[in-house]
Amino acid sequence: MKPGDLVTLSAYCLKTEAMGKWKNMVWDQKKPLVGIIIRVKENPYQRPWTTKNEQIHYYIRWMRQGPSSRFGAMPGYFYRNDLKFVRGNK
Numbered sequence: 001m002k003p004g005d006l007v008t009l010s011a012y013c014l015k016t017e018a019m020g021k022w023k024n025m026v027w028d029q030k031k032p033l034v035g036i037i038i039r040v041k042e043n044p045y046q047r048p049w050t051t052k053n054e055q056i057h058y059y060i061r062w063m064r065q066g067p068s069s070r071f072g073a074m075p076g077y078f079y080r081n082d083l084k085f086v087r088g089n090k
Contacts, residue, residue: 001037001040001058001080001083001085002037002040003037003038003039003040004036004037005036005037005085006034006035006036006085006086007034007035007036007037007058007060007083007084007085007086008026008032008033008034008035008083008084008086009022009026009033009067009082009083009084010081010082010083010084012081012082013070013078013081013082013083014026014027016070018067018070018071018072019067019070019072021067022066022067032063032064033062033064033066034062034063034064034086035060035061035062035063035066036060036061036063037058037059037060037083038059038060038061039058039059040056040057040058040059041056041057041059041077042055042056042057043055043056043057053079053080053081054079056079056080057076057077057078057079058077058078058079058080058082058083059077059078060078060083070082
């Protein structure tokens with residue numbers, strides 16, 4: 001993934017406790033949640049046990065409203081497994 005790609009939250013992310021509000025919005029109310037990657041940054045706090053998923057931080061700007069980060073309220077980033085590409089109409 002690179003800056004400029006359109007993304008939405010994956011099922012992996014929506015199943016986390018911090019995303020309860022967004023899970024309801026996306027799955028039950030069927031409201032779209034689309035964002036654009038604005039920045040990709042390497043994790044500055046990598047350790048030998050850091051997984052491949054946690055090595056890169058993705059910063060998203062949501063088109064309407066969306067979660068601030070994978071942790072809920074605090075501003076921050078998402079991991080690769082938290083995001084999926086948005087598909088266009090076929």
